Amino acid sequence: MSVLLPLLDGQPDEALLSVLRRIGPVIVPALSTQQISGDVARYILFDHAASFNLDEIVEQLDQGAEKVIVPLAWAKEIVGVLPVERVVLILDVNNASAVSETVRDGVSGILIKTPTLDVDFISSISRFFTGRDVHVLSTNTSSVPSTSTLRELRRSGAIPVIPTSLLTLSEGTATQINVAEAFTAPLVSDRPDGLFTTVVTEDSRSLGLVYSSVASIKESILTGKGVYQSRKHGLWRKGETSGATQDVFRIRVDCDLDTLEFHVLQHGVGFCHLNRASCFGHHSGLPLLERTLQSRLAEAPEGSYTRRLFNEPALLRAKIMEEADELCRAESKEDIAFEAADLIYFALTKCTAAGVSIADIERSLDLKAKKVTRRAGNAKPQWINAQASSSTPKETAATPPPPPKKDIDPEAPIRMRTYNLAETTPSARAKLLKRPVLNSDAMIAKVRPIVDAVRTGGDAALLKLTAQFDKCTVLKDTPILRAPFHEPTGLDPSVQAAIDVAYNNVRAFHAAQAESTPLRVETMPGVVCSRFARPIARVGLYVPGGTAILPSTALMLGVPAQVAGCKEIVLATPPRPDGSISPEVMYVARLVGASAILRAGGAQAVAAMAYGTETVPKVDKIFGPGNQWVTAAKMLVQNDTDALVSIDMPAGPSEVLVIADETCDPAFVAADLLSQAEHGVDSQVVLVAVGLPDSTIAAIEEEVDSQARALPRVDIMRESIPKSIIVKTASVAEALDFSNDYAPEHLILHLRDAPGAVPLVQNAGSVFVGPYSPESCGDYASGTNHTLPTNGYARQFSGVNTQSFQKHITSQEVTADGLKGLGPVVATLADCEGLGAHANAVRIRLRSMQ
Structure with missing residues (x-):
């Protein structure tokens, strides 16, 4: 916790810098010619005079800067790209209220520049930025803040920023304040003796x-x-x-x-008066090992093993590589701990011989943690290609690498991992709720170059990316097809008939959701408030086409858009290598009245719809599921004010959670699990077993294995099923508690009283009640929508519905008599907030009625 932040506004002497090192970070202007040593904790200030250069900002963070302080104008280029905890925004009294919630939530704090240190004003700003650091810099450098002002600012939650030209190591004057005085001014003792x-x-x-x-x-x-x-x-x-x-x-x-x-x-014998390192006893663990090795380095006799390690670098090197290999081969918890201890011993021996302390290692770890850019993390070729010889004696093993990752054995059982919730710690339970997906910040960083390329390069970039990622090189002129579309060829008549039935069911359910009449409420006599729905004019529908053709998704997105009355419906889907669209998706596009088909997939399709290109119309809202690339692109564009586009939800890889008790049919349960596991290798399925005996769980696992082997997408399931879990619970209530925390996309209830369990459901995308309600029905044709929140977002989001394609507008109509009753209330509240023009707009009308 910082008490104050010094700002280097000149070249301070080394004595002052030494003192500043002890009390926390120092703000260093990026454009300054001053040199400051790397051991000084620092924030880098990019003021309005600097030109935006993301690479330079990242470089400063990579080199160990705690944070960067940047102008508000740069927010859209930085928020969502850099880690939240590493960014501070510069504000002044004129733009402090211009920060959106998105920007606020994307930074760790603000630096307010103000000519006067008005504590009340700063406190009001702090309330909007609750939970973030509020730094305050007075632009009036002709006077130094008093200790009482520093005290009031810090106790209001703000951190004073003081230029180093106003700081001194000597007694304070009218133009400078002593550093130690400034540091201690805000401190408050809760002890009677003031200590x-x-x-x-x-x-x-x-x-x-x-x-x-x-x-x-x-x-x-x-x-x-x-x-x-x-x-x-x-x-x-x-x-x-x-x-x-x-x-x-x-x-x-x-x-x-x-x-x-x-x-x-x-220094010396230690801190404690009993000549021990600590008042809490002697060191243990790594500190004890470090002190022991330091002692052995100084005192170990010639010929001893430790002395040999210090004196024979080749021996020490061989032992480090030997123990690293042993650790890589260890499997049980006990063996891993044992081999890790050996490796740490020899590694710390090498460090001690070189004068490297644990503190030095920790500082290096901290510096690595501050890096924003990351290496790919791939192993060097010699460690990938080399094979460890099992016949090599342990004492002479030379550079043995860990065994290479084995291919998936097609004969191995396809199994989920099993956990008992009663035996699971809170931290382990939290891990069970996580999905096997990449970090969203990392994914956004990966898709940003793709999105930027389309945003700036238009059709040319889009066509190039479609050739690269969708393997379609025949789209030479335009990626867009405009209605009316040709009659699809090669469509199986039975598939067409099934699509027709599904279309009618989905349309019937979504048409019932449309608001036909405005909401009208008279809140007080003469004051009528209304709310009415209007369609979103232009919508983009993303229909995945990677590992499966999904005309069902085109239905689930196109029907509610059609029912809502959207004027322009752009359907985006990856093209086939010849540039065509699957006849099933083409048929649905005609049914739902799509105005255009974008022949592109992935992040590039999302970007084209968000920004528009020479031929692709810009949309107002983007819908549709997809892989992590699509999800990250949607999240990226919705936060860009240049795009002015919203999204339905951050829908990612598919998932299902099945709750089953002793009445379940193991074959039904296994089939439901596999129906989602086949979507992709990053899909996850969860079985929550309510008091199931081991024999029933074993029967389900046998069904999973045997059914998967008989299905065409078994190779995908060999990867997705081992990432999935079985969770044992004792009761339906406990099972639903876990499910509500997990917030699944699809929730299937194989229970004795499945309808009776529905009231316990708090978080889920869609619920399938009873043994004869497979998730497949909702995916295709029952009528509900299958575009649902994943990755736990069912806590906050609903699945796609008709109202997703509408916006709601409110209106109010106040009569003269109504204003007589309401006006004084409005004027009083406006006066309370100091907004005189608001109050005047009411009072001028009231006076006209007198």
């Missing part, structure tokens, strides 16, 4: 608990030595008599501003 509880740590390990006073804190800040306050003897300069002194690296304050943490380097 501050202080935790002393070294390398993240507690050494002891002491107390500090304002005087001791100031001396520690200015001298860099451990100085505390003895409750009996006054100022206590650690090690003054014993020689066990401390160098203070960092002083931090807790969130309540009443407790301190000193990070120190302890």
